[in-house]
Amino acid sequence: MAEIVALFLALCVQLLALPVYVLSFLGLWDPFCKKVFFPFFMEKTMVNYNQKMLRHKQDLFRNMMDFADPSGKLSVLELGTGTGTNFQFFPPNCRITCTDPNPHFKERLAKSMAKNKHLEYGNFITTPGEDLSQIPDASVDVVVCTLVLCSVKNVEAVLREICRVLKPGGAFYFLEHVAAERSSWSFFWQQVYRPTWALVFDGCSLTRAIWADIEKASFSEIKLKHIHAPFPWTPIQAHIVGYAVK
Structure with a gap:
C-alpha cells in the first residue's frame, strides 16, 4: 500500500x-x-546550508593539515567545486585545484576566491x-567532495579516480546527503x-547508499x-x- 501511495504522490x-x-x-x-538556474540556486541556498551545517563542516575539515607534505603545504583537489562554498573552511597553506562539469559556475566561483585570500588557487x-x-x-594530498556524489553518473568510477590521484596516505573528505532508512518516513518522501x-x-539522486560505495573502494x-x-x-x-585514507 505504501508503494502505491508513494507512486500516486510522485505523480x-x-x-x-x-x-x-x-x-x-x-x-x-x-x-x-x-x-x-542551478548556479543561481546553489549560490543562494548554500549560504543557508553552511549556516546550518557549520559545526559539521568545521569538524570535518579540522584535521586537513595532518595530510600536508613535509614542507607544510597542502595540495587539495575539490570535485564539483560549484560556487566555492567550502573555501572558508580550508586552512591556510592550501593550493586548491577546482573541478566541475558545469563551466557556468566560474563567475560565482571567482567571487568566492576573492573572499578567501588565505588560499592559493590553481586551474x-x-x-x-x-x-x-x-x-x-x-x-594530491587531499580530495574534497561535498554534495557531489548524489549527482555523478557513476559513483564507483569517481571513487576510483579519487584513489588514483591521491598520494599514498592522502585523504578523501566527503559530506553527502544519502538515502534514509528504508523503513522511515524520510525514505518514503524521498521516493515521492x-x-x-x-x-x-541537475541529476541529483535522493536515494543513493553512497556510504556503501565508499566502504567498497x-x-x-x-x-x-x-x-x-x-x-x-x-x-x-x-x-x-x-x-577516508588511501
Whole structure:
C-alpha cells in the first residue's frame, strides 16, 4: 500500500512540475538549468546550508593539515567545486585545484576566491568526477567532495579516480546527503520526490547508499558517520560525513 501511495504522490509532484517536464521534453530545461538556474540556486541556498551545517563542516575539515607534505603545504583537489562554498573552511597553506562539469559556475566561483585570500588557487578544470585524466597519479594530498556524489553518473568510477590521484596516505573528505532508512518516513518522501528532484536539480539522486560505495573502494581507513541534518520538511536530512585514507 505504501508503494502505491508513494507512486500516486510522485505523480502529483510531477503534475505540479509540469512546466519543467515540458521544457525538458522540448530540450530547453537542461541548458537553462546548467547556465542559469542551478548556479543561481546553489549560490543562494548554500549560504543557508553552511549556516546550518557549520559545526559539521568545521569538524570535518579540522584535521586537513595532518595530510600536508613535509614542507607544510597542502595540495587539495575539490570535485564539483560549484560556487566555492567550502573555501572558508580550508586552512591556510592550501593550493586548491577546482573541478566541475558545469563551466557556468566560474563567475560565482571567482567571487568566492576573492573572499578567501588565505588560499592559493590553481586551474579550474571543466570535467566530470569520472574523468580526472588531467590530474597525474598520486599527485594530491587531499580530495574534497561535498554534495557531489548524489549527482555523478557513476559513483564507483569517481571513487576510483579519487584513489588514483591521491598520494599514498592522502585523504578523501566527503559530506553527502544519502538515502534514509528504508523503513522511515524520510525514505518514503524521498521516493515521492525522486523523479522530479533529479530533473529540477541537475541529476541529483535522493536515494543513493553512497556510504556503501565508499566502504567498497580501495581505502585503507575510513572515518564515516551517519548524521541527521537540520533540514526539516526536506528529503535531504540523511547525511554521511567523514574522510577516508588511501
